[in-house]
Amino acid sequence: MSSSRPSAFDALMSNARASSAAKKKKKNTPPPQASTSSPSPIKRKTQDPDSAKVEAFSDSAKKSKSLTTQTDDELKSKVVLLKRKPGDFDPERVSWWEKGExxxxxxxxxxxxxxxxxxxxxxxxxxxxxxxxxxIATTPDDLVATVYLAANEIAPAHEGVELGIGEGSIVKTISEAFGRTEAHVKNLNTELGDLGLVAKGSRSSQTMMFKPEPLTVVKVFNTFRQIAKESGKDSTEKKKDGMKALLVAATDCEPLYLTRLLQAKLRLGFSNQTVLAALGQAAVYNEEHSKPPKNTKSPLEEAAKIVKQVFTVLPVYDIIIPALLTGGVWNLPKTCNFTLGVPIGPMLAKPTKGVGEILNKFQDTVFTCEYKYDGERAQVHCMEDGTFEIYSRNAERNTGKYPDVALALSRLKKPSVKSFILDCEVVAFDREKKKILPFQILSTRARKNVNVNDIKVGVCIFAFDMLYLNGQQLIQENLDIRREKLYGSFEEDPGYFQFTTALASSDIDEIQKFLDASVDIGCEGLIIKTLNSDATYEPAKRSNNWLKLKKDYMDSIGDSVDLVPIAAFHGRGKRTG
Structure with a gap:
């Protein structure tokens, strides 16, 4: 706001008060005798223009306030219809905007x-x-942005795009947007335990001169992405300006959820899995492309399952949702496939408490035991052009953290290998002593922009699965085939790249000795996997076909620790205590 506006506004209000006093004086003064000549229309029109502006603004503000209150009540009564069972729901009764808006x-x-x-x-x-x-029924182009906001995300996890906003910045923004002191906002936050509630309360108690232009889903989403892109000089101020612009324009409960979205804490009790299920079900009701496959007992459950499954192999709403709208939910597995360069959800193992339990579960099934290394899970993508991308278990991009891993793999892959996706464990390793180091040592490495020459903690890659090779997907193949592809694609170099130590046996004593040996060299225990029956790779699933036997889980083995509590966190808001 420019410096001239306050003075102009003060002058306007001063004239308005003077005009009001003059009117009161005139009211108490006997009316003058009627003039024989008619008053000049020009004089009547131009008389006291500032007073006319204030009266016009006042009338407009009253009408606007009345309209806003009435409209908000109507909108809330409309939105309540969202609680209806989907079979009884009509989108046209809820939307108050035109199609395409x-x-x-x-x-x-x-x-x-x-x-x-x-x-x-x-x-x-x-x-x-x-x-x-x-x-979908009104503005399908806005579906991507809506789903991202519902999932409390602004980009796919592997892209590493984050808002990068601390609580202190949000406190400052709220104080500036709503005319509060930072101390006041902090005190309210301490009392309520939720900055979103602080923002909502601050907006509701703030007098607004002008009704802001309504926020749209796309406006909010695009602003979030722009905030995330800000970097370098003055980036903090630019981020704050972006947040402030949204909060100033927010009304009703919008400040509450804007603030929570900025904090990445929506606090609504559902995860992205619920959002995916809702997306699949919504697609069924809006399906125009095809009917459910024959013998589909529950189309809603099946559609939710399809969307969730597709998301495990291609976790990108920007690709899935357009495919869903154009090709339909039933064709989604065909239109959205496993893609090189996009991490899939890693397959996980279920815990077990002893060797006997393993033999009972895998009775009459061929299985293999592998050392469970104490490192960081890594999914390595080698592109056709020879470049590498490395992702963590949570799909975070770790390429800059492990340049030595990319160098080792480019050196040790065979000439016939042009592209691959490797599932492995990156473990801290002392090459002089030929010894595996604890995970705590690995965690001391820098997280970003690591220079190979500055690396002090060396790592060894322990490879255990191959998911993709030279353009061919392997996740639908059994483990024995995937392992064969793995062994045929690399040369081992101890201390740099090794295949996981494995044992194929159903003898309880052999497996017990194998477990003891793994613990002795610094591993966590064993992973037991089916080999050639029901042995496909199941992305993002904790499968019964993979079991983990860690020393911590076993009844006979375990570490004890002596601890003295020195501090406790009492909680905030409704979580207090």
């Missing part, structure tokens, strides 16, 4: 408010499903 952010915020009052998974899924159905 941008979806108001208030619609999503009010839907979140409905969810906040529920605890049942089915009801929450129904609300989200109906919310997404409304977006």
């Amino acid at each position: 941008r979806v108001p952010f208030l619609f999503v915020a009010l839907a979140f408010d409905l969810v906040s009052g529920e605890s049942g998974r089915i009801v929450i899924t129904d609300i989200l499903c109906n919310m997404l159905r409304t977006v």
Whole structure:
């Protein structure tokens, strides 16, 4: 706001007060005798222009306030319909914007408010499903942004795009946007335990001169992405300006959810799995492309399952949602495939407590035992052009953290290997002593922009699975075939690259000795896997076909620790105590 505006506004209000005093004086003065000549219309029109402006603004503000209150009540009564069972829901009765118009952010915020009052998974899924159905029915182009906000994300995890906003910056933004002191905002945050509630309360108690232009879902989402891109000089101020612009324009419950989204803490009791289920169900109701496959007992459950499964191999809403809208949910597994360069969810193992339990579960099944190394899970993608991308278990991009891993793999892959996806464990390793080091040593390495010449903690790659090789997907192949591809694609170099130590046996004594040996060299225990029956790779699933036997899980083995509590956290807000 320029420095001239306050003085102009003060002058305007001063004239208004003078005009008001003159009117009161005139009211108490006897009316003058009527003039024989008519008053000049020009004089009547131009008389006291500042007073006319203030009166016009006052009348406009009253009408605007009345209209806003009435409209908000009507909108809330509309949005409540989202709680209906999807079979009884009509999107046209909820939407207050025209088809093709941008979806108001208030619609999503009010839907979140409905969810906040529920605890049942089915009801929450129904609300989200109906919310997404409304977006599809009115403005399908806004569906990607809506789903990202519902999932509390701004980009796929592997892209590493983050808002990078601390609580202190949000406190400053709230204080500036709503005319509060930082100390006041901090005190309220301490009392309420939720900056979102602080923002909502600050907005509701703030007098607004002008009604801001309504926020849209796309406006909020694009602003978030722009905030995430800010870097370098003055980036903190630019981020704050972006947040402030949103909060100043926010009304009703929008400040609450804007603030929580900025904190990446939506606090609504559902995960992205619920969002995926709701997306699949919404697609069924809006399906125009094809009917469910024959013998589909529950189309809603099957559609939710399809969307979740596709997301494990291609976790990118920007690709999945357009494919869903154009090709339909039933064709989604065909239109969205496993893609080199995009990490899939790693297969996980279920815990078990002893060798006997393993033999019982894998009775009459061929299985293999592998050392479970104490390192960091890594999914390594080698592109056709020879470049590498390395992702963590949570799909975080770790390429800059492990340049030595890329160098080792490029050196040790065979000439016939042009592209691959390797599942492995990166473990801290002392090459002089030929010894595996604890995970705590590995955690001391820098996380970003590591220079190979500055590396002090060496690592060894222990490879155990191959998911993709030279353009061929392998996740549908059994482990014995995937392992054969793995062994034929690399040369081992002790201390740099090794295949996991494995044992194929069903003898309880042999397996016990193998477990003891793994613990002795610094491993966590064993991973036991089916080899050639029901042995496909199941992304993002904790499967019964993989079992883990860690020393910590066993009844006969375990470490004891002596601890003295020195501090405790009492909690915030409703979590206090």
